[in-house]
Amino acid sequence: MTNAILVLNAGSSSLKFAIYGDGDGALDVLLRGKISGIGSNPVFSAKDADGLAMSGKDLPPMDLETGQDDLIPELLDWVNAHQGGVTIKAVGHRVVHGGRHHAEPALITDALLAELESLSPLAPMHQPHNLAAIRCVAASIPGLTQVACFDTSFHRTQDRLAQLFALPRALSDEGIIRYGFHGLSYDYIASTLPAYLGDKANGRVIVAHLGSGASMCAMKNRRSVATSMGFTALDGLVMGRRCGTLDPGVILYLLQEKGLSATDISTMLYKESGLLGVSGISNDMAVLEADTSAQAQEAIDLFCHRATSELAALASTIGGLDALVFTAGIGENSARIRRQICDRLCWMGVAIDPDANDGHATRISGPSSDIDVLVIPTNEEVVVARATRALTQTGAGSD
Ligand code: ADP
Numbered sequence: 527m528t529n530a531i532l533v534l535n536a537g538s539s540s541l542k543f544a545i546y547g548d549g550d551g552a553l554d555v556l557l558r559g560k561i562s563g564i565g566s567n568p569v570f571s572a573k574d575a576d577g578l579a580m581s582g583k584d585l586p587p588m589d590l591e592t593g594q595d596d597l598i599p600e601l602l603d604w605v606n607a608h609q610g611g612v613t614i615k616a617v618g619h620r621v622v623h624g625g626r627h628h629a630e631p632a633l634i635t636d637a638l639l640a641e642l643e644s645l646s647p648l649a650p651m652h653q654p655h656n657l658a659a660i661r662c663v664a665a666s667i668p669g670l671t672q673v674a675c676f677d678t679s680f681h682r683t684q685d686r687l688a689q690l691f692a693l694p695r696a697l698s699d700e701g702i703i704r705y706g707f708h709g710l711s712y713d714y715i716a717s718t719l720p721a722y723l724g725d726k727a728n729g730r731v732i733v734a735h736l737g738s739g740a741s742m743c744a745m746k747n748r749r750s751v752a753t754s755m756g757f758t759a760l761d762g763l764v765m766g767r768r769c770g771t772l773d774p775g776v777i778l779y780l781l782q783e784k785g786l787s788a789t790d791i792s793t794m795l796y797k798e799s800g801l802l803g804v805s806g807i808s809n810d811m812a813v814l815e816a817d818t819s820a821q822a823q824e825a826i827d828l829f830c831h832r833a834t835s836e837l838a839a840l841a842s843t844i845g846g847l848d849a850l851v852f853t854a855g856i857g858e859n860s861a862r863i864r865r866q867i868c869d870r871l872c873w874m875g876v877a878i879d880p881d882a883n884d885g886h887a888t889r890i891s892g893p894s895s896d897i898d899v900l901v902i903p904t905n906e907e908v909v910v911a912r913a914t915r916a917l918t919q920t921g922a923g924s925d
Contacts, residue, residue, distance in 0.1 A: 530556065530612045531914050532605070533907045534598075535620040536659035538651060539564045541597055544907040545605065546915075548615065553911050556612065557605075561597055568597070598662035616671040617663050618914030620710060620906060622652035622759065624676025626701055631679070631913035634660055634672040642674065648705075648758055651796055673914040680709030680716075683749040688843065691757070704761075706753035708735045708743070710906040715851055716748040717909075722888065722900055729848035732840055734833065735904065736863065737854030738766040738809065742833075744840040752843040754836045760795055763836055764829045766809035769799035771832070801825045811856045811863065830863060834870040847874060849898040852890075858903050864890065868899060 528547045535542040544558040559572030559580075572580045605614065618631075623645040632638055639657065646653040660672055681689075681704075689703045712733055719727035731745045740763040741755040754762030754771075764770045772795070780786045786794075794803075802809035805825035807817055814822040841847045850871075856863050861884045868878045868890075875896030883890040891899035 528556075528612050529615045531911045531918075532602075532614045532617045533620075533910045533914070534617060534659050534663070535906065535910075536655045538655055539566070541601070541659070542907070543601060544911070545612065545614070546908070546911040547612070548915055553908065553915065555908075558907065561601070564597065595658070595662060598659060599666045602663075602666050614667075614670070616673060616914050616918040618673045618675055618910040619656060619660055620677065620910055621656045621660075621674040622677045622707060623649040623705065624674070624678045626682070626703065626705070628674075628676050629679050629682035631673050631675040631910075631917060633917055634664075634674055638674065649707075650792070652759070671914075671918050673910075673917050675710060675910045675913050677707045677709045678705045680712045681706030681743075681750040681753055684751060684753075688752045702757060704753075704756040706741070706743070706750065707755045707759045708739070708741045708753075709750070710909045711735050711853060711904040712743045712745070712750065712753075714905050714909045715853055715902055716745060718902055719748055719849075719851075722902065723849055723898060726848050726898065730841070730844040730846050731849045731851065732837055732844075732847060733851045733853060734837070734857055734867070735854045736763075736833070736852065736856035736860075739768065740765045740770075740833075740854070740856070742836055742840055744844045746844050752840055754840065764804070764825075764832050765800040766811075767797050767800045767802050769795050769803070771836075801829060804828055811860060815860065815862055826863070826866070830866040830870065833867050837867070837871065838874070841874070847897050849900065850876065851900045851902050853902055853904040858901055859886070861886065864899075864901070871897075 528549065531546045531548050531553070533544045533546065539562065541561045541564065545556045546553040547556050554575065556575050557572055559570065561568055561570050563569050574580055621642060625645050639660065642653065642657055663670060663672060690698055691702060691704065693702060712735065715733050719731065728747045732742055733745065734742045739759055741753060742763065743753045744751045756762070760768050762770050777791060780791050800809060801811065801814060805814055805821045807819065807822050808814055814826055852858065852864050864883055865878060868876050876899060877892045877895040878890050878899055879892035886901060888902065889898065889900055891897060
């Protein structure tokens with residue numbers, strides 16, 4: 527019997543999962559997959575340990591009504607039936623918001639769940655789904671060890687100034703601060719940097735996590751110094767559907783002059799803005815790249831313009847730049863976006879090798895570049911699996 531760790535990343539319309547065999551040595555991925563289209567047309571896809579897509583007959587049937595609450599029991603049943611010889615010993619969850627006190631992953635208890643519940647308004651698109659998945663697992667397999675790994679934890683190394691808004695002090699004291707997100711991805715990239723950069727890994731590095739959600743993190747000594755996302759995951763870069771940085775006066779104007787409700791504005795900022803809002807076509811970068819309309823191209827140009835502005839601001843927090851890393855769906859796959867961003871950074875000494883970039887090489891900077899530019903695929907699941915194993919072995923919860 528192989529002991530295994532199940533990693534869950536539950537979103538509003540998708541559930542990503544991975545199973546890691548927990549032997550004596552490294553964690554081996556046995557299976558990874560995704561259920562997308564939850565609530566509309568659920569589709570299950572999975573790849574085996576060799577990265578081969580599993581065929582239809584190996585996959586569980588899902589009817590159109592399969593909702594969030596049914597999925598996890600179905601997934602657990604399917605794992606039991608199809609992963610012969612594997613026993614799930616613990617489940618690790620990606621949890622978007624850990625608030626200001628959780629700088630490390632934590633064992634899930636009723637008290638922790640209640641605390642994390644109180645943070646849902648700060649991440650309304652993610653946190654409720656993360657917590658629902660925890661409850662579903664607890665209901666399906668009572669007593670199973672569960673661990674929460676927070677996207678905010680990686681940024682708790684930041685100085686106070688990097689976390690502070692220029693708001694009245696009492697608000698900062700009650701927790702209205704810049705938390706930052708995508709920490710599991712940054713943690714993974716930070717762990718890989720020495721293999722690519724040697725001693726430079728501990729220098730001045732910016733990681734650009736460019737996916738449906740997008741942010742950047744400035745690191746020194748592979749620790750977060752500053753990041754583009756703030757109190758919520760709305761801040762910073764242009765995203766698929768989210769607006770990124772916005773003059774707060776716009777929100778006041780929408781409330782006071784246009785008569786929009788707080789709910790209307792929330793929907794607009796989280797779901798109808800970003801690439802989708804500017805293009806009026808799609809939130810998907812690949813779709814926009816294939817679309818020659820002026821609106822699609824303007825959305826892409828704005829994405830790159832804002833990315834370079836943010837990057838330059840972050841570079842100033844670490845006193846310059848030794849290396850730039852692109853990761854996540856857009857960062858790993860779009861040569862055009864990488865080129866457009868790097869071309870705007872030539873004044874900093876960034877020079878990419880067009881062939882390496884088009885070929886999605888790991889190192890895309892050219893020989894004349896003062897700054898190493900890398901493309902490194904992220905792996906948030908393995909960060910969760912490692913932390914879950916560590917906490918399960920020690921049995922000790924953290925703060
Ligand atoms: P998430 O995990 O937040 O759903 P991803 O990291 O998977 O997001 O990134 C999704 C984004 O990556 C989408 O905008 C998608 O269009 C983009 N993307 C993926 N492949 C490509 C590609 N070949 N060219 C351009 N964009 C791509």
